[in-house]
Amino acid sequence: MRFSDLIDRQVVTESGEHLGRAFDLRAALSPGRLEVTGIVVARRGFLERLGIVQLRALRSHTRVGGDVVPWDAVVSVRGHRIVVRDDRS
Amino acid sequence: MSRPRAVDLALGVLDHQLVDPDGRRCGKVDDLDLELEVEIGEPARVTAVLVGPRYWPGRVRGPIGRLLARLGGGDGVKVSWDDVERVTSAVELARPASELGLGRGDDRFRPLIERLPWA
């Protein structure tokens, strides 16, 4: 699947709670490997894409904090949504 | 660098410059291929960097995206993530652009420039 297909989707829990939009993917970079570790979710939209979620985000290549749903909480990416488990520790 | 570094894909990889080992600029990261395997519970990985006008409709939806792709020539190259050496402010490749099929746009126009006087 392409990154551009996955992004911008609504993220909802199994019980139907809307968490917001997926506007980026958090990943772990190691030699030869780039592994997706989470979905960066927010309700607000455009400003997030610019990286202005929090002032701290301005100082880093990754958004420090922000709402990140761990990738292993994802249940399915079928259709136009990303469904995650209700418990997302 | 044994511990993995956190990076956000749209912020830190997508739309960044591709540079080959000779320092040659050879395109931008237009999109990424992901291997998801969500059902099996396997971790999701980035498997390839997608470069070229062929992948623009994925970024700009609708007729505008398709028009742009056609204006750009419609080419596209899939670069395996194995061929990525390192990610800094650019995405640095492990092999020369010509081996990966990148930089063809410049290759196509080079003969025209070389034909100009005093070039």
Added chain:
Amino acid sequence: MRPIFQVALGILAAIGGFVDIGDLVFNVAAGAEFGFSLLWVVVVGVVGIIVYSEMCGRVAAVSKRAVFDAVRERLGFGVGLVALLAAQLVTFLTLAAEVGGIAIVLQLLSDLPFLALLPLAFLGLLAAIWFLEFEWIERLFGYAGLCLIVFVVAAIKLEPDWSSVAHGFVPQIDTGDPLVYLYFAVGLLGAAMTPYEVYFYSSGAIEEGWTPKDLGLNRLNTFIGYGLGGVLSFALMITAGALFLPQGIRPELIGTVALGTEVPLGQIGLLLALVGILFAVGGAAIDTCFSFAYNLAQFFGWEWGKYRGAARAPRFTLAWLVLLVLACGVIATGIDPVMLTEYAVIFSAVALPLTYLPILLVANDRAYMREHANGRLANVFGVVYLLVILFVALAAIPLMLITNMGQG
């Protein structure tokens, strides 16, 4: 840091290269219309370009990213493309205006027909770009542009009311004609902070191979180079205010601009003014032309830079060549370069925020900039100017329409 002599030469080139056709037209027109009361706006504009250029230079030296790399990375492909289109349109208009200005000055110097001088202008620019190294292009046009210092001499010789001049540096607004005043204010800001200047400065830093060691040079170039360059803008306005305003002259021709030096200083003043304008605008034309190619290449990831050589950056080379030809074509249609300049400056003002914001964001990014990211002072100025630029961008076109391009 490079040898002090080299640094000084670079600063001189920056001073001489500061003024372009937009500054010429708007500073003189503002002086003729409102005397010295818009001088404070020029100060705001000069500080703005210093702040913005310093940031761009620092970003380029540390992260090796130029403006449109940052635009694409921060705004993404879709929104970034809109920014690119806006920037390219404005840059093209500006180039056409510059080329028109060059042809007019050549005509004033030689009395040859305009259409014969256009190919001459084209070939002159082309030869300079093709045969000279990057640094030497800037030097040649920058030093010759220093002839514009004649306007400083002229301003002094005209013996304006210096207390009035001093009062012009105090922020104010002309209550007699506030909308026209604001129109000129917007134009002056747009002319002082024309987008192509930072595209070019940022890419130029990479052309010249700047590293973090050059950050001091970056500060000197921008602070002193552009700061003193601003004095030339003051001189233009003061000369116009002292000479044209009392006589009710509305300078609509570039020749009238040069009159500003002929009246107090005679033929030698006129000649120096024309040569200064020719090279300042000529240098600006080259910068503008290259900016177009830089933006395109940086957005799409092509190889770019004069330092690469034409054959290694074919699409980049074709881009500026084709644009130069097109700009000459536009002028050949007989369109009035001064009017074109006004449109170019106003539209430039509208396009400013789209390219300013990504630079401000990247300048704050610790992962790119390491210890050279914006400190608090840089951010205070950065944010203040972002607000200024946003206001100017929103007000520009309405003011242009309401005041009928400053005619009132």
